[in-house]
Amino acid sequence: EQIEKGGYEHFMLKEIFEQPKSILDTMRGRLLVEEGIIKMAGIWDHQERLTNASRIIIIACGTSWHAGLIGEYLIEEFARIPVEVEYASEFRYRNPILSEKDVVIAISQSGETADTMAALKLAKERGAFIYGICNVVDSSIARITDAGSYTHAGPEIGVASTKAFTAQLTILSLIALKLGKHNGHLSNQEFMKLITELDQLPNKVQEVLDSTNEHVKEIAKNYIDATNFLYLGRGYNYPSALEGALKLKEISYIHAEGYPAAEMKHGPIALIDENMPIVIIAPKRGHYDKIVSNVQEIKARKGQVIAVVNDGDEQVASMADHVIEIPDTSECFSPIIAAVPLQLLSYYIAVYRGANVDQPRNLAKSVTVE
Ligand code: G6P
Numbered sequence: 001e002q003i004e005k006g007g008y009e010h011f012m013l014k015e016i017f018e019q020p021k022s023i024l025d026t027m028r029g030r031l032l033v034e035e036g037i038i039k040m041a042g043i044w045d046h047q048e049r050l051t052n053a054s055r056i057i058i059i060a061c062g063t064s065w066h067a068g069l070i071g072e073y074l075i076e077e078f079a080r081i082p083v084e085v086e087y088a089s090e091f092r093y094r095n096p097i098l099s100e101k102d103v104v105i106a107i108s109q110s111g112e113t114a115d116t117m118a119a120l121k122l123a124k125e126r127g128a129f130i131y132g133i134c135n136v137v138d139s140s141i142a143r144i145t146d147a148g149s150y151t152h153a154g155p156e157i158g159v160a161s162t163k164a165f166t167a168q169l170t171i172l173s174l175i176a177l178k179l180g181k182h183n184g185h186l187s188n189q190e191f192m193k194l195i196t197e198l199d200q201l202p203n204k205v206q207e208v209l210d211s212t213n214e215h216v217k218e219i220a221k222n223y224i225d226a227t228n229f230l231y232l233g234r235g236y237n238y239p240s241a242l243e244g245a246l247k248l249k250e251i252s253y254i255h256a257e258g259y260p261a262a263e264m265k266h267g268p269i270a271l272i273d274e275n276m277p278i279v280i281i282a283p284k285r286g287h288y289d290k291i292v293s294n295v296q297e298i299k300a301r302k303g304q305v306i307a308v309v310n311d312g313d314e315q316v317a318s319m320a321d322h323v324i325e326i327p328d329t330s331e332c333f334s335p336i337i338a339a340v341p342l343q344l345l346s347y348y349i350a351v352y353r354g355a356n357v358d359q360p361r362n363l364a365k366s367v368t369v370e
Pocket residue numbers: 061062063064107108109110111112113116159160161363364365366367
């Protein structure tokens with residue numbers, strides 16, 4: 001096992017550090033920047049079916065569901081196809097309205113999650129076209145889908161999903177840009193700009209690992225005894241907040257809630273005092289000014305702010321108790337970069353608390369029963 005961990009203390013840390021490679025592997029052969037194309041075998045034969053979908057329904061559980069929420073933003077923004085995101089467990093029991101013009105995208109790291117599988121069987125019976133995004137090759141979900149794209153994240157052993165999540169976001173970005181280019185909603189110029197940015201992500205993720213790891217480890221020491229955490233973000237980084245909170249809950253057993261930043265005033269603000277750490281995800285390009293005022297409101301109530309901001313940020317950084325800097329990218333890709341320090345923060349808090357990070361209590365890597 002020590003050999004498999006490749007010198008890291010836990011699989012989770014190893015997998016966090018593998019992300020530059022897993023993102024690159026997921027793009028390899030698909031993102032051809034010099035030729036100005038995205039090539040995806042799964043889409044090739046079904047391009048019309050996908051671009052002509054009356055709507056796309058994304059079905060998933062857990063972390064994969066959070067990737068799905070970001071997928072909704074991506075596909076709606078670039079391909080202008082309406083998207084709904086559903087928990088598989090809810091979808092399968094509510095007699096959903098489906099037609100043959102609908103496309104269902106299932107996202108699953110393991111490809112074995114029972115609820116996702118059951119939801120897909122239902123969608124298939126009702127004639128929807130099923131597209132799979134799985135990490136495990138030849139898994140049950142991969143086998144029942146009509147088409148799909150594998151994430152090439154490699155085996156993920158840590159129960160809390162890390163590199164599978166960023167690989168899912170990579171695939172969803174490729175799909176959204178490809179469909180948008182095909183149906184003409186994305187201009188060639190915009191497409192080129194975005195794929196050039198996408199191509200830089202493995203390097204930027206490496207950069208954020210190198211520049212934040214030790215710093216986040218230090219920050220984590222301050223929060224070992226916290227009993228609650230709030231995570232806030234907007235737009236593309238609202239799901240990042242949900243995923244950051246889930247990661248912390250899963251492995252450190254600290255209660256954490258993710259919220260869209262603007263909803264803070266409708267509830268969570270009542271909880272804010274000097275004992276409430278709040279992680280704010282505030283890259284420059286994502287509703288930054290609105291988030292500045294959220295931070296002011298939090299500081300006025302003495303909440304402790306851990307801010308994830310872009311390199312060189314001044315405004316939010318000047319108010320925050322702890323600042324984590326990440327490189328700039330288009331807003332639509334920022335969740336891929338922002339995920340990294342949030343994973344590290346959860347990891348180090350959990351390790352300091354003596355928790356079993358690779359095998360958290362009561363959780364399973366793949367939930368094959370209902
Ligand atoms: C379990 C795992 C999570 C995962 C979820 C969905 O709860 O502990 O990490 O996100 O299942 O799994 P899937 O394999 O379908 O992505």
